[in-house]
Amino acid sequence: MSQQVQTQVDVGSLSLRGFGLFTDMLAVLSADNVTPMAMIQMEQLGSLFHVNGRFATKVPELLTRASSHPIGRLTLAVGWRRGDSVSLLAESAGGQAMSLLSLCITNIYNEEAVGQILSRLSSRLLPRSSPHAGVVPLADVAALVASKLNRFGFGNVLAEQTMRVHSVFEKLETTIPDGLLELPSVESLTDVFECLSHLRRDDTVIRISGSPGILYLLSIVIFMFPHDAIVTVESYVIHEGEAEGRIIIEICDSAPVQVQVEKKLSQSAPLILPMKVCEDGRKIKGACSFAWEGWIARKLQIEFARVGATCTQELLVAL
Structure with a gap:
C-alpha cells in the first residue's frame, strides 16, 4: 500500500517529458480531461519557436495562477492549481511558446481548424519518434491554454x-x-x-x-x-x-x-x-478574445x- 502511495506522489512531481511513462493512468486522473501525450507533443513543438516580448514574459504567471473561494469547510478551486496539467507548460520555454501560439490560432480559427494546424505542424517539424496525438486532443489542449491566457486580449x-x-x-x-x-x-x-x-x-x-x-x-x-x-x-x-x-x-x-x-x-x-x-472563412473562423x-x-x-x-x-x- 505504501508503495502505491509513493508512486502517486512521484507522478505529481514529474516534468512534462516524464508523462510519457504514465500516459494511461494520467489520462484518467487528469482533472482537465486532456491527453498527456498531447501535452508532451505540444511542449516539444513549442521548443521550436523562440518567443519574446511583454506577453511572453507574463505567460508563466498566468498559466500557474489560481484563485479559490471558501465554501464552509471545503474549498472550490477555480481555474488551475500549481502542478496540474496546464500549469506544467509554464515550466519550460517550449510550453510557454506553445501557449502563445495556441492563443493566437484559437482566436482566429475554430476548434477543428486549430487541431489541424497543430497536427500538420507536428508532422512536418517533429521527429517520427516523437509522440503524435490526434487532432481533437491537440485542439483540446490549445483550448484549455487559451482559456487561461485570453485575458491578454x-x-x-x-x-x-x-x-x-x-x-x-x-x-x-x-x-x-x-x-x-x-x-x-x-x-x-x-x-x-x-x-x-x-x-x-x-x-x-x-x-x-x-x-x-x-x-x-x-x-x-x-x-x-x-x-x-x-x-x-x-x-x-x-x-x-x-x-x-x-x-x-x-x-x-x-x-x-x-x-x-x-x-x-x-x-x-x-x-x-x-x-x-480561405475561400469561405466562415467555416473555420474563430472568435477573438x-x-x-x-x-x-x-x-x-x-x-x-x-x-x-x-x-x-x-x-x-x-x-
Missing part, C-alpha cells in the same frame, strides 16, 4: 495593428487595400508557422510581403516575436523591434502575400510560399476594417 492586438496600418494608408492618401483581414487558409498558416520555426537558427531571416490576410500574420508576429520584427507599410516603418530585424513584414498595396525564408550569409535561392486566403477595457471600440475597429472602412475616433464618440 489577442483581439485588442489585432485591432491596434489594423488601425496602425489604416492610418498609414490614410496619411499617404492612398486607397486601403482590399482583404487585409481575409482569413488565411489552414494550409497557408501552417506554412507560415513552419517558416517562423526557422528563426531558431541565427542566420535566418523571414520576409513576409503583400496585403490579403496579412493583418492576421502581423498580429501573430507582434504577439509572439515583437523584438525580432520590422514592419513597414509602403516603406513607412510602423514597428521596429529591439533586436536585429529577423522578421521583415512589408505591407504592399494589393500584392499577393509571399513568405520567404532567407539566409543572411548565403546566396542560395530563398524558399517562397505564396499564402492563400478582447481585454475588458476598450473591447467594444476594438471590436468595432476590426469589423469596420473587414469591409474596407476605418472606424475613426470621431465615429467611436458618436456611437
